[in-house]
Amino acid sequence: MYASSAINTMDKDAVLIHILKLKGVSTLLGGDLPVRVINENKYISPLAAEGEVIEENLPTVDQAIRTALTGENKIVTVIGPEGSGKTTALEKLVVDWAKGEHLQNFEYVFHFRFQDLNAHEDVLSIATLIQRCHHYFPPKAMPLVVQKPEDVLFVFDGLNDYKHSLDPAVYTLCSDPDQAVSVPCLLASLLHGSLLNEATFVVATRPTAYLKFLSGSQVKVLGFLKSQRNSYVNSFFTDAPAANKALMHMERTLGFYDFCTSPRFCWTVCSVYKPLTDSGGKLPETLSQLFVDILVHLIQMLSLSQADSRELVLALGRMASHCSTGQHLSCTKAQMYSFGFQPFLTSADTFLRREGELESDTCVFSFHSQLMQEFMLALSFFLDKSIYTGAEKMLEKHKDSTKFLDLFLSGLSEPTQRRPLENLLGEFNCDQIKDFKQWFKSSSEEALQGYNTDSHYRCFHLLHQAQSESLVKEIIIPSARIGISYGNLSLQDCVAWNYVVACLGGTDWLNLYRTSNLTEEMAEILAPAMSLSHKIVLTASFLSTGAVSHLASALNRGLTRELDLSHSHLGDEKFKILCAGLRDCKLQKLHLVTCNLTEASCEDLVSALTSDTSQLCLLEMAFNEIGDQGFEKLCGALHSPHCKLEKLQLDTCELTEASMEVFSAALCSGQSQLKEVDMKRNIMDDSGVEALCKALQHPLCKLQSLNLSMCELTGACCSHLSGALMSEYCSLSELDLSVNELGQEGALLLCQALRRPGCILEKLGLTRCELTLPVFEELGSVLKSGTCQLKSLSVGLNKVGDQGVKHLWDAIAHPSCLPLHLNLVEMTRLTDACLEDLCTAVRASKTLKRLELRNNSLTDASVPALVQVMQDSHRMQEMNLKYNDFSEDVFDMLDKCKKITY
Numbered sequence: 001m002y003a004s005s006a007i008n009t010m011d012k013d014a015v016l017i018h019i020l021k022l023k024g025v026s027t028l029l030g031g032d033l034p035v036r037v038i039n040e041n042k043y044i045s046p047l048a049a050e051g052e053v054i055e056e057n058l059p060t061v062d063q064a065i066r067t068a069l070t071g072e073n074k075i076v077t078v079i080g081p082e083g084s085g086k087t088t089a090l091e092k093l094v095v096d097w098a099k100g101e102h103l104q105n106f107e108y109v110f111h112f113r114f115q116d117l118n119a120h121e122d123v124l125s126i127a128t129l130i131q132r133c134h135h136y137f138p139p140k141a142m143p144l145v146v147q148k149p150e151d152v153l154f155v156f157d158g159l160n161d162y163k164h165s166l167d168p169a170v171y172t173l174c175s176d177p178d179q180a181v182s183v184p185c186l187l188a189s190l191l192h193g194s195l196l197n198e199a200t201f202v203v204a205t206r207p208t209a210y211l212k213f214l215s216g217s218q219v220k221v222l223g224f225l226k227s228q229r230n231s232y233v234n235s236f237f238t239d240a241p242a243a244n245k246a247l248m249h250m251e252r253t254l255g256f257y258d259f260c261t262s263p264r265f266c267w268t269v270c271s272v273y274k275p276l277t278d279s280g281g282k283l284p285e286t287l288s289q290l291f292v293d294i295l296v297h298l299i300q301m302l303s304l305s306q307a308d309s310r311e312l313v314l315a316l317g318r319m320a321s322h323c324s325t326g327q328h329l330s331c332t333k334a335q336m337y338s339f340g341f342q343p344f345l346t347s348a349d350t351f352l353r354r355e356g357e358l359e360s361d362t363c364v365f366s367f368h369s370q371l372m373q374e375f376m377l378a379l380s381f382f383l384d385k386s387i388y389t390g391a392e393k394m395l396e397k398h399k400d401s402t403k404f405l406d407l408f409l410s411g412l413s414e415p416t417q418r419r420p421l422e423n424l425l426g427e428f429n430c431d432q433i434k435d436f437k438q439w440f441k442s443s444s445e446e447a448l449q450g451y452n453t454d455s456h457y458r459c460f461h462l463l464h465q466a467q468s469e470s471l472v473k474e475i476i477i478p479s480a481r482i483g484i485s486y487g488n489l490s491l492q493d494c495v496a497w498n499y500v501v502a503c504l505g506g507t508d509w510l511n512l513y514r515t516s517n518l519t520e521e522m523a524e525i526l527a528p529a530m531s532l533s534h535k536i537v538l539t540a541s542f543l544s545t546g547a548v549s550h551l552a553s554a555l556n557r558g559l560t561r562e563l564d565l566s567h568s569h570l571g572d573e574k575f576k577i578l579c580a581g582l583r584d585c586k587l588q589k590l591h592l593v594t595c596n597l598t599e600a601s602c603e604d605l606v607s608a609l610t611s612d613t614s615q616l617c618l619l620e621m622a623f624n625e626i627g628d629q630g631f632e633k634l635c636g637a638l639h640s641p642h643c644k645l646e647k648l649q650l651d652t653c654e655l656t657e658a659s660m661e662v663f664s665a666a667l668c669s670g671q672s673q674l675k676e677v678d679m680k681r682n683i684m685d686d687s688g689v690e691a692l693c694k695a696l697q698h699p700l701c702k703l704q705s706l707n708l709s710m711c712e713l714t715g716a717c718c719s720h721l722s723g724a725l726m727s728e729y730c731s732l733s734e735l736d737l738s739v740n741e742l743g744q745e746g747a748l749l750l751c752q753a754l755r756r757p758g759c760i761l762e763k764l765g766l767t768r769c770e771l772t773l774p775v776f777e778e779l780g781s782v783l784k785s786g787t788c789q790l791k792s793l794s795v796g797l798n799k800v801g802d803q804g805v806k807h808l809w810d811a812i813a814h815p816s817c818l819p820l821h822l823n824l825v826e827m828t829r830l831t832d833a834c835l836e837d838l839c840t841a842v843r844a845s846k847t848l849k850r851l852e853l854r855n856n857s858l859t860d861a862s863v864p865a866l867v868q869v870m871q872d873s874h875r876m877q878e879m880n881l882k883y884n885d886f887s888e889d890v891f892d893m894l895d896k897c898k899k900i901t902y
């Protein structure tokens, strides 16, 4: 027992008895009684937010209120949505005080509910009000309250239930504690400091317009996040494995919805789950199923006939429609009668929240939650055709006041989902079901043809609620654009998308481009969809470590053929985790451009590339600092018979000539399948090329394409390259040497090779290689030689102008020249003077198909001739004239020829 006190202090035992006196009943939708929660030690403090919500270190509501009370503020407002635990938290506050545990600086604590205060319609003084609501408080102690208001804490619950205004401007505020005024005036006087000026107040409310009349500090109730839900479920279920099962299920099917933070919702869910887990029943998979189960349970409790049950549901549906359309929070008794609820009034508490005595005419009713209101709305659509003309109109009518209406409609439209309700209420109206399905089909078809991702997601949510594989296949037709980027999916979106992919048995693309934070939870939900996707795009996304490990397990034995992680800045540690999944997967293409990988990642990569199931044939590693040592490790994989790598992209990987010997040896090993290597932007030097050339002439080397542009090469490497190209074993058909200072001598050496009948080079890049007039002359002669195999030549950005290019025009016109794609970008600078040669060449050439003339100095004067020649030629497919010196006057003319881009 707690020590009873002297006559002039507050009897805390009496306060405890008063507050813990059982009030009301616990109901499935309304929640457990706060006093029972507190008495039975089931109280888990909800979390509160102050300012910005950062999940770590959030205070509990109890802490936040106590902290606020120690400050200067005399009023602390506790704000939270329906069922977030405000009433329970306030009662706990009073209980803790009465037990001597907290807030002992207050001598007197008075707890009021605005709901009860509504009933006092007479005029009275503060002393009378206290006395009326707290009978146990000795009248003799009242003067002390008045004398020392700083010792008094008033706790007011449920401001949103109050019928009167607290606007100080509406009343003549009173300051005399003995003055009798109306209760709203008393309350306004207290809260605005004219009465008992030094007293402290805690006021709890749902968000309401009245808030603007309250000064002081605010505590925002967030409710239960994951870890509080964990504790809650564990205290609800005594059996730990059952608790765990229930919790996992709740988190996976519902945990991502905002309303799961509501302790009241958690109570409802646990109350539904408990009997099902005890009896080994199936837990609801979706929100619609949960509400079907709830309603079935509630109706069964009433043992009504089928007709009466249907009438009851229709009455609730009318009430829902009334509340939704007029944004009414509650309905009077008279209104309830008009909805046809009169026969069910005594059962009102089963479904609704009631304020006031049932017998009283002032009694009002409201839904415990917005969710239930929307569910009843959806259900009544299918039961009574006369209420709504069609799904589209109904959704339009309620679009501003509902969030889940279409989801519930979708859930209820499927026979398996609605069956338990049909067994109780009789059949749903088939015209209404048909109407909804038609609306769903046409609206989703439209949504899925478009690029609005939110509309796509909504469609997936509706499909998820319906839980029908055949419906998914009917709605996701081949023309649906389901490969558009689904970056930044919410957890709900992940669940819905995962469901859709599972029903389809897989998808071509899972495009999560630019997901700013792929969390572990998201990846866990998406893992099955990932493993069924042929291509996963996570370009420019951020992946948490946990997410990477789910991705790895999804790849492991999954169907994914291509994975793009470029620009994800993955780093070595996460990459190591990923590699666990790469050892046994179907991946053929892996893009890792700019992933912050270093030498450390190469070993893991080697083990993935050499696993006996490896199918990886394309690896993009550009812009990673793997360096020579890393690359040498990677070369180790090329010696393995299991390594299937054919294309390797190593642009800007900090490679030098130091690793080229090892690479060359790997290419000659006989095991290497490499056909294409891009090594641009690595400081290779001529000696690196010399080492590579050994491999190029080796009979076992299979390299067909090599990009060495921007590798700081000079003419000195050309003799080695030329030798390699002339070798009978060389299989190189593409070579890019652009942006290297090859110069005249080097280039002429290459020309020698090109002239040799055995040289199979078809594509050569010599853009910006310091080429001179004699080189162009030689190139022209080589092209005409009849032996040269070149089909693509890029020689832009070499300062030879019209004079140099003349040799190429001649060559093009020559009958021995092969079909050529000639790239003369920025030929410093081609002018109209070359026009005649150019046109003659194009006309004469039997093979030229494409001509790149970007960034030159051609002017308007050349346009008529160019257009003419393109129009006349049946062969020419494309001429690119972008960035020349044309004025707008000739745009119309250029426009006429579709083969010209400008």
Ligand SMILES: Nc1ncnc2c1ncn2[C@@H]1O[C@H](COP(=O)(O)OP(=O)(O)OP(=O)(O)O)[C@@H](O)[C@H]1O
Binding pocket: 030, 031, 032, 033, 034, 037, 042, 043, 044, 045, 046, 080, 081, 082, 083, 084, 085, 086, 087, 088, 089, 158, 206, 262, 263, 264, 265, 267
């Ligand atoms: N801290 C808690 N620990 C355990 N259960 C709780 C807690 N808070 C609330 N609950 C459960 O949630 C139900 C609703 O809580 P409460 O009535 O306190 O919410 P509220 O925010 O006051 O709601 P409303 O805005 O509708 O008045 C309770 O009946 C109880 O079952």
